[in-house]
Amino acid sequence: MSKELLTGNEIIVRAALNAGAQAFFGYPITPATEIMAEWDTFYEKNRNNLLFLQTEDEMSAGFATIGAVVTGKKAFTATAGPGNILMQDAFSMAEAMQIPIVAIIGQRGGPSTASVIYSQQELTLTAFGGNGEGYRIVYSPSTIQELYDYTIKAFNTAWKYTTPTFVLTDGYTLKTRTNVEITRPKNLEKSFPMVLKSNKRGKKESEYVNLRNTYSVEEECFKNNKTLIEKWNKIKSQIEEHEVYELNKSKKDTLIIAHGNVASSAKQALYDTKKKSVKLFRPITVNPFPINALKKELKGIKQIIVTESANNQLLKLVKENLYGLNIPIKTYNKPALGITPEEIIELIKKNK
Amino acid sequence: MENKNNLSWPKCWKHSSKPHNFCPGCGHPIILKQLGHTIDELGIQSNTLFGIDIGCSLLAWNFFNVDTIQTHHGRTIPVMTGAKRSKPKMVSIAYLGDGGAYAIGMQHLISARIRNENITVIIVNNANYGMTGGQEAPTTIPGQITATTQSGADEFFTKGPELLSGASESPAYIARGSVDNPIQLKGFIKKAIEWQMTGKGFSFVEVLSFCPTNWRTDAKATIEFMNKLKSIYTIKEFTKENK
Ligand SMILES: Cc1ncc(C[n+]2csc(CCOP(=O)(O)OP(=O)(O)O)c2C)c(N)n1
Ligand code: SF4
Ligand SMILES: [Mg+2]
Numbered sequence: 001m002s003k004e005l006l007t008g009n010e011i012i013v014r015a016a017l018n019a020g021a022q023a024f025f026g027y028p029i030t031p032a033t034e035i036m037a038e039w040d041t042f043y044e045k046n047r048n049n050l051l052f053l054q055t056e057d058e059m060s061a062g063f064a065t066i067g068a069v070v071t072g073k074k075a076f077t078a079t080a081g082p083g084n085i086l087m088q089d090a091f092s093m094a095e096a097m098q099i100p101i102v103a104i105i106g107q108r109g110g111p112s113t114a115s116v117i118y119s120q121q122e123l124t125l126t127a128f129g130g131n132g133e134g135y136r137i138v139y140s141p142s143t144i145q146e147l148y149d150y151t152i153k154a155f156n157t158a159w160k161y162t163t164p165t166f167v168l169t170d171g172y173t174l175k176t177r178t179n180v181e182i183t184r185p186k187n188l189e190k191s192f193p194m195v196l197k198s199n200k201r202g203k204k205e206s207e208y209v210n211l212r213n214t215y216s217v218e219e220e221c222f223k224n225n226k227t228l229i230e231k232w233n234k235i236k237s238q239i240e241e242h243e244v245y246e247l248n249k250s251k252k253d254t255l256i257i258a259h260g261n262v263a264s265s266a267k268q269a270l271y272d273t274k275k276k277s278v279k280l281f282r283p284i285t286v287n288p289f290p291i292n293a294l295k296k297e298l299k300g301i302k303q304i305i306v307t308e309s310a311n312n313q314l315l316k317l318v319k320e321n322l323y324g325l326n327i328p329i330k331t332y333n334k335p336a337l338g339i340t341p342e343e344i345i346e347l348i349k350k351n352k
Numbered sequence: 353m354e355n356k357n358n359l360s361w362p363k364c365w366k367h368s369s370k371p372h373n374f375c376p377g378c379g380h381p382i383i384l385k386q387l388g389h390t391i392d393e394l395g396i397q398s399n400t401l402f403g404i405d406i407g408c409s410l411l412a413w414n415f416f417n418v419d420t421i422q423t424h425h426g427r428t429i430p431v432m433t434g435a436k437r438s439k440p441k442m443v444s445i446a447y448l449g450d451g452g453a454y455a456i457g458m459q460h461l462i463s464a465r466i467r468n469e470n471i472t473v474i475i476v477n478n479a480n481y482g483m484t485g486g487q488e489a490p491t492t493i494p495g496q497i498t499a500t501t502q503s504g505a506d507e508f509f510t511k512g513p514e515l516l517s518g519a520s521e522s523p524a525y526i527a528r529g530s531v532d533n534p535i536q537l538k539g540f541i542k543k544a545i546e547w548q549m550t551g552k553g554f555s556f557v558e559v560l561s562f563c564p565t566n567w568r569t570d571a572k573a574t575i576e577f578m579n580k581l582k583s584i585y586t587i588k589e590f591t592k593e594n595k
Contacts, residue, residue: 022438023434023437023438025434051437051438053433053434053437055430055463056459056460056463057459059427059430059460060427060430060433060459060460060463061430062430063423063424063427063430063431063434064430064431064433064434064437065434066423066431066434067403067421067430067431067432067433067434067435067436067437067438068434068435068437068438069434070421070431070435071401071435071438071439071442072438072439073438075434075438089424089427090424090427093423093424093427195401195419195420195421195435196398196399196401196419196439196442198398199398199399200398201397201398203363203417204417205366205367205368205417207417208366208416208417208418208419208420209419209420210366210413210414210419210420211413211420211421211422212410212413212414212420212422213422213423213424214406214410214413214422216373
């Protein structure tokens, strides 16, 4: 274990390498570009074992990542905003075929090219982009240390469940330089090829793998969807993660729900106000959403406050998952703007 | 082993997927048969990844006892690039239609050529979008009637091999064959794959191919239209060797 002074982008590369990542394909876009530049630094020193390609666009980066993953490499990519939009092309194929790619999403302002450094407007796109229904895992770390820990975890989860896995972060987090503990993970999932498993095969049809993403009849397509749904329902409770932050165990009447960077502010606000009747619920996996854990925290709660740097993305998830419960939901939403602890302290005061 | 008379099925043929789903008289199965024989002759059945685009090529997803991955329309080249870079000893073949290659996937094709990716790309030029019902393709020739050029196509069209030859100074195996000369076609495909196997870089074969369904042609008219295509699209090797 060592402490190092690093930016979020540098931390991601340390984490990826320590998770056994072997290949990176990407296209520059702020605020995720430095992940690629940092990967190149390591790649130049270790060309025999690492792979790197700056592709012609994000579709190429996403699909080349898929190509490397199917042959058994732990490969990843990183993008943001308009790049995330283009990469949904590849992500939807990875979702349909359950190909364990890893992607780091550095959220920037939306819609469109918008602003370059911060937002939380890519939650829906990252979790549910494409014409599928979100059979992909999305972690939303809240601190730089978590950025390290959950990037490692993303590789492990992706390969353990053979499911595309995302780390949803933002430019504020990626550009911050701070001290992090670089620990070597004890257990790493192994990667494995989905094709070309053996060089010595004979005539048997069953020895060959034919992977497809399109179906000629609706029933086949329905069958694939059912397989996806069954798998998702089986694995999601093993993947779901959340955090509850409260100053002590006294009775609570207010629940703040936030994720990522905003959850950090909310924590700080709770710590600063010493307000004992308020607690924070933070989904760490925004997909699968920790529904049961959230429901458990609702005893005695008279109001929920959802706060996010988006207009209604986390809010939609909360509403969907709490359907039928009659707890009023208030919002403090600022698309593409940061939310400070001071603002949340004000928010708590106003909603006493 | 060389299959001189070219009559038998390739050994890597997947019999359970036959009869195939291409239309009667389609050129795709002719190309696939030559590819199958080439895979047999080069002994690469266990070491090849066959990447398939969306278009009528998608019908080849389970054509062979060869590992295959079907991708999105236009995205086969990046998938096969990622796979090849990750596993350099395998043979990486991308199989696309002219729409997949020259329209929606053109940036990938040109970039693969310019970066000299060590993959083999086979493009089926049937002068239209077959799978979607015969719309104009980048290869549709002047005056050609399609579902989206109902009074005849304009004078602009794409010559892939010529374009790729000019796109870079670096050596590459580039050829254009046609399904009415399968023996020659097999020779081109074989040279292209050997080019990759000897690590020389990018190799490319465009194949002029029949699409009687959308050309709305009988056997005679199919041959006539193929001859017209051949008068515009020169059959030859454009290979650039190392100087
Ligand atoms: C992103 C995307 N756009 C459009 C389509 C619809 N589509 C399917 S096949 C095809 C054209 C196929 O033409 P070509 O590549 O020439 O192959 P062919 O069928 O002629 O062999 C199109 C436009 C698609 N599947 N995906
Ligand atoms: S539509 Fe044309 S290219 Fe497609 S299978 Fe039929 S004949 Fe072949
Ligand atoms: Mg076509």
